[in-house]
Amino acid sequence: MKLKLFPLGILFFLLTVCKAQETNSPSFGKGLFDLVGKDSTWSMNVSARMQFLTLATWDNGPDNGWINPEQSFLIRRSRLKFNGFAYSPKLKYKIEFGLSNRDMSGASQFTGNAPRYILDAVVMWNFYGNFEFWMGQTKLPGNIERVISSGNLQQVDRSLLNRRFNIDRDLGIQLRHHFYLSNDFLIREKLAVSMGEGRNVVTGNLGGYQHTARLELLPFGKFKNGGDYKAVDLNREETPKLLLAVTFDNNQDAVKTRSNLGSYMANDIGFYQTDINTIFVDAMFKYNGFSFMGEYANRTADDPIAKNSDGTLTGDEVQVGSGLNLQSGYLFKNNLEISGRFTNIHLDEDITGKNPENQYTLGLSKYIVGHKLKVQTDVSYLSIDGGTDELMGRLQVEVHF
Numbered sequence: 001m002k003l004k005l006f007p008l009g010i011l012f013f014l015l016t017v018c019k020a021q022e023t024n025s026p027s028f029g030k031g032l033f034d035l036v037g038k039d040s041t042w043s044m045n046v047s048a049r050m051q052f053l054t055l056a057t058w059d060n061g062p063d064n065g066w067i068n069p070e071q072s073f074l075i076r077r078s079r080l081k082f083n084g085f086a087y088s089p090k091l092k093y094k095i096e097f098g099l100s101n102r103d104m105s106g107a108s109q110f111t112g113n114a115p116r117y118i119l120d121a122v123v124m125w126n127f128y129g130n131f132e133f134w135m136g137q138t139k140l141p142g143n144i145e146r147v148i149s150s151g152n153l154q155q156v157d158r159s160l161l162n163r164r165f166n167i168d169r170d171l172g173i174q175l176r177h178h179f180y181l182s183n184d185f186l187i188r189e190k191l192a193v194s195m196g197e198g199r200n201v202v203t204g205n206l207g208g209y210q211h212t213a214r215l216e217l218l219p220f221g222k223f224k225n226g227g228d229y230k231a232v233d234l235n236r237e238e239t240p241k242l243l244l245a246v247t248f249d250n251n252q253d254a255v256k257t258r259s260n261l262g263s264y265m266a267n268d269i270g271f272y273q274t275d276i277n278t279i280f281v282d283a284m285f286k287y288n289g290f291s292f293m294g295e296y297a298n299r300t301a302d303d304p305i306a307k308n309s310d311g312t313l314t315g316d317e318v319q320v321g322s323g324l325n326l327q328s329g330y331l332f333k334n335n336l337e338i339s340g341r342f343t344n345i346h347l348d349e350d351i352t353g354k355n356p357e358n359q360y361t362l363g364l365s366k367y368i369v370g371h372k373l374k375v376q377t378d379v380s381y382l383s384i385d386g387g388t389d390e391l392m393g394r395l396q397v398e399v400h401f
């Protein structure tokens with residue numbers, strides 16, 4: 001019963017705070033309201049967003065006919081976000097709750113059998129110069145597509161590469177730094193040490209720790225309005241802008257099939273453990289309405305086949321392999337964009353039993369108020385070697401206050 005009252009508790013908190021403080025209502029897309037303490041020692045911006053998704057899929061049957069149609073309507077995401085500073089502008093924070101069923105799914109004994117409401121709960125301290133220290137639960141500095149907010153995507157949702165290889169959110173600490181090699185050449189370094197078992201885990205560390213390092217090069221300087229971590233060139237960069245990055249992630253004694261994601265690899269003495277390494281190489285380019293994003297991912301494991309103490313197989317295996325994702329789009333002056341995406345997934349067939357996959361996606365988006373109010377649709381064709389090909393059509397509306 002207490003869990004069911006959680007969303008009502010959030011609403012009550014918002015109404016109480018609003019009544020207690022003077023509010024400043026921003027323009028659409030910049031939050032529901034801003035709060036500032038009377039002595040200016042804290043601030044809070046509160047925002048909410050929703051995604052409504054319509055989905056239809058078909059299988060490729062005999063004589064290339066499309067069979068087994070399935071349709072669904074879904075609240076893909078429904079979220080509340082809070083961010084601001086505490087005591088000093090150098091000490092920032094972010095809290096984000098996921099309230100849709102998809103956001104909360106994954107409850108287990110490892111999350112206290114509770115819905116996974118919390119997406120982000122992190123403090124960010126600019127303690128010296130260009131150094132920032134982060135602590136809490138948030139996204140790890142992984143592939144660019146994952147770190148881009150789901151509200152700032154170019155197509156309806158992220159690619160198969162992200163679904164198979166991303167390292168998502170985790171609990172731990174991060175150290176971030178940036179400097180200029182020349183007037184325009186910006187370099188950013190990001191390091192993280194985390195639990196290695198994903199978000200909202202309350203049972204302690206079952207395996208070893210996860211270590212993540214990311215290096216980003218921006219040879220032509222910063223993108224406008226943080227555009228390197230937003231899909232689509234809504235700012236219409238007047239000069240070419242480029243981001244090149246590489247990430248290395250090592251999850252020591254990992255107990256899940258996809259590093260800190262996937263299913264737990266249980267065996268007769270508890271959990272099977274193995275070191276899992278993931279490498280990402282990605283790029284973002286924007287110029288005058290044109291955008292391009294490319295990603296390569298590779299996952300390996302010391303011993304990817306899970307075993308019991310006597311050497312017999314448990315039936316689990318680490319999802320080792322590689323993936324490539326390439327996507328591009330052009331934004332017309334009326335803020336209508338056409339985009340295309342190609343994704344190749346090649347997991348190790350001998351270990352995972354999965355066949356190579358190629359997915360081709362054509363997207364159309366209308367940005368009414370940037371990413372804050374938009375309508376997106378796309379059509380994808382999934383080709384599976386030796387398997388059943390699939391066709392998918394999607395339509396999604398995003399509203400972000």
